[in-house]
Amino acid sequence: MNDPIVARILVVDDDSDLLGLVSRQLLAAGYQVETCEHPLEAEQLITRGEFDLLLTDLEMPGLSGIDLLRLVKETDPSLVVILLTGHASIDTAVEAMKLGAFDYLRKPFPPQELLVVIEKGLSQRSLLQENRLLRSELREKYHFRNVIGNSPAIHEVFRLVEKVGPTSSTVLILGESGTGKELIARALHEISPRNHRRYLKINCSALAESLLESELFGHERGAFTGAVTTRQGLFEAAHGGTLFLDEVGDTPPSLQAKLLRVLQESEIRRVGGIEDIKVNVRLIAATNRNLKDLTRQGFFREDLFFRLNVFSLSLPPLRERRDDIPLLVHHFLDKKKEADAPRVQAAPEVMESLYNYDWPGNIRELENAVERALVLCENSWIKLADLPDDIRSQSRRHHLMAPSILLPPQSETDPPDRESVLPQTLAELEKEHIRQVLESVGGQRARAAALLGITRRTLYDKIKRWNLEDPAS
Known part of the structure; x- marks a missing residue:
C-alpha cells in the first residue's frame, strides 16, 4: 500500500515563540511544517506552490497577512489560508475572509481549536481538488466528443470553439444538415464556465408554434386547454447554463420577438403570465438556412439576426473535408x-x-x-x-484511383499461378498494399495515410522500414 499523503503547512509569524509552539503542535499531529518569521521570505515560499495550507499572522512588518492572502489567490487559489489575529484586528480578519481566507483564529487559541480549523480547511481543499479533477475529466471526456477529423477545415472550427467556448457570448452555428452542429454546441457548453449547470436543447422546426412557445417560456396554470399546472420553460430550466436552439431559422415570426426580448433584457414571461422572470442563460443557435437571405425576404427579424450573430461558426460540409x-x-x-x-x-x-x-x-x-x-x-x-x-452509382468527380486488389497484377495473356504471386506473409501483404496505395495517389502521403486509415507518422515509419519507393520523394 502507498503511504498516505501528508499535508504540508506553512506557518508565518514574526513572533518566534508562537511560531515554535504552533510548529510543535502541528508536527505532533503528523503534518509537514515549514516556518517563517519574515513575510518577504514567505512570499518566495508561497510562489513555489509546495503547500496545502498557509497559517499566517495578520499584522506583520513589511507584508501583512492580507498581502500574503492576495498573493495566494493569484498563485494558487486552492491554497487554504487561515489567519492568526489579535482582538484589535478582528474587523480586518473578517474582511480577509471576504477576500477568500478560510477562517481566522484569535490569539491566544487552544491547540485543539487550531487542529480542528486546520482539518476543516484541508478537507475543503481536498473536496475542491476532487471537484476540479472530476470536472477536468468530464471536460476531457465530452470535449469535441464524436467530432472526428484532422483536416485543416475542421481544425479551424476547433480553434474557434476553443476561443469562444469559455466566454458567455451568444454563438450562431451555420452549416448544412448533418455537419455536426449539435456536437459543436455541446462542446461549447462543456468548455465553458457553465459546464456544471444544465445544457438543454430544442429543435425549433419540430413543434407547432403554440407548443414551441410553451416549451421555451413555460406557462401558467389555465393559460390554455390542458394547462392544469404551472410549468417552467426551457429558459427557466436552463438558468445558469446553456440553451441550444437548433434550426432557429424556422422560428415563427411571433416568437422571434420574444426571443429578441430574452437576448436584450434577459427576462421572459410565461404563457398566460403577468410577471417578468429574470434568466441567466447562454444561448447557442444553429441553422442550415441562410439567415441573411431570410432577413432580406422578411421571414426573419434583422434585429434578432444581429443579436444571434455575435459570434458565428461555419461548419464545412463533408465534401469539403x-x-x-x-x-x-x-x-x-x-x-x-x-x-x-x-x-x-x-x-x-x-x-x-x-x-x-x-x-x-x-x-x-x-x-x-x-x-x-x-x-x-x-x-x-x-x-x-x-x-x-x-x-x-455516382460518377466519380475526383478520379482518385485506390487499388482495387491487394495482390500484384497478373498478366492477361499468361496469368501466372496464383500461388506464385501470393505474398508469403501478412507483412508482405501489407507492404504490397501500401506500395499500391502510394502509387495510386501519386505519392501524396497525406492522402495515402487517409485511405489506409493510419496516421502520417505510421505511414512514414512503414515506408522507411520497407524501403518503399515513394513517388513523392
Whole structure:
C-alpha cells in the first residue's frame, strides 16, 4: 500500500515563540511544517506552490497577512489560508475572509481549536481538488466528443470553439444538415464556465408554434386547454447554463420577438403570465438556412439576426473535408460494432467510393451508410455491394484511383499461378498494399495515410522500414 499523503503547512509569524509552539503542535499531529518569521521570505515560499495550507499572522512588518492572502489567490487559489489575529484586528480578519481566507483564529487559541480549523480547511481543499479533477475529466471526456477529423477545415472550427467556448457570448452555428452542429454546441457548453449547470436543447422546426412557445417560456396554470399546472420553460430550466436552439431559422415570426426580448433584457414571461422572470442563460443557435437571405425576404427579424450573430461558426460540409472520411468511417465502424463481434474493415475500393461521393447528407448520411454496410457485410470486409446504390452509382468527380486488389497484377495473356504471386506473409501483404496505395495517389502521403486509415507518422515509419519507393520523394 502507498503511504498516505501528508499535508504540508506553512506557518508565518514574526513572533518566534508562537511560531515554535504552533510548529510543535502541528508536527505532533503528523503534518509537514515549514516556518517563517519574515513575510518577504514567505512570499518566495508561497510562489513555489509546495503547500496545502498557509497559517499566517495578520499584522506583520513589511507584508501583512492580507498581502500574503492576495498573493495566494493569484498563485494558487486552492491554497487554504487561515489567519492568526489579535482582538484589535478582528474587523480586518473578517474582511480577509471576504477576500477568500478560510477562517481566522484569535490569539491566544487552544491547540485543539487550531487542529480542528486546520482539518476543516484541508478537507475543503481536498473536496475542491476532487471537484476540479472530476470536472477536468468530464471536460476531457465530452470535449469535441464524436467530432472526428484532422483536416485543416475542421481544425479551424476547433480553434474557434476553443476561443469562444469559455466566454458567455451568444454563438450562431451555420452549416448544412448533418455537419455536426449539435456536437459543436455541446462542446461549447462543456468548455465553458457553465459546464456544471444544465445544457438543454430544442429543435425549433419540430413543434407547432403554440407548443414551441410553451416549451421555451413555460406557462401558467389555465393559460390554455390542458394547462392544469404551472410549468417552467426551457429558459427557466436552463438558468445558469446553456440553451441550444437548433434550426432557429424556422422560428415563427411571433416568437422571434420574444426571443429578441430574452437576448436584450434577459427576462421572459410565461404563457398566460403577468410577471417578468429574470434568466441567466447562454444561448447557442444553429441553422442550415441562410439567415441573411431570410432577413432580406422578411421571414426573419434583422434585429434578432444581429443579436444571434455575435459570434458565428461555419461548419464545412463533408465534401469539403474529404480527407476526414477514412477517419470517420473507422470511427463509425468501431461505434456500430457489436460488443463481441470481430473487427470489420472497409475494402480499398469501398473507401474510394466513400471518398468520392458528395455526401449531401454529410456526416449523418455517412454514419447511416456505414451502419447499413455493417448489417449487409458477410465477413470482416465491407464490399462495394454493401454500399447504398446512390453511392455506388455516382460518377466519380475526383478520379482518385485506390487499388482495387491487394495482390500484384497478373498478366492477361499468361496469368501466372496464383500461388506464385501470393505474398508469403501478412507483412508482405501489407507492404504490397501500401506500395499500391502510394502509387495510386501519386505519392501524396497525406492522402495515402487517409485511405489506409493510419496516421502520417505510421505511414512514414512503414515506408522507411520497407524501403518503399515513394513517388513523392
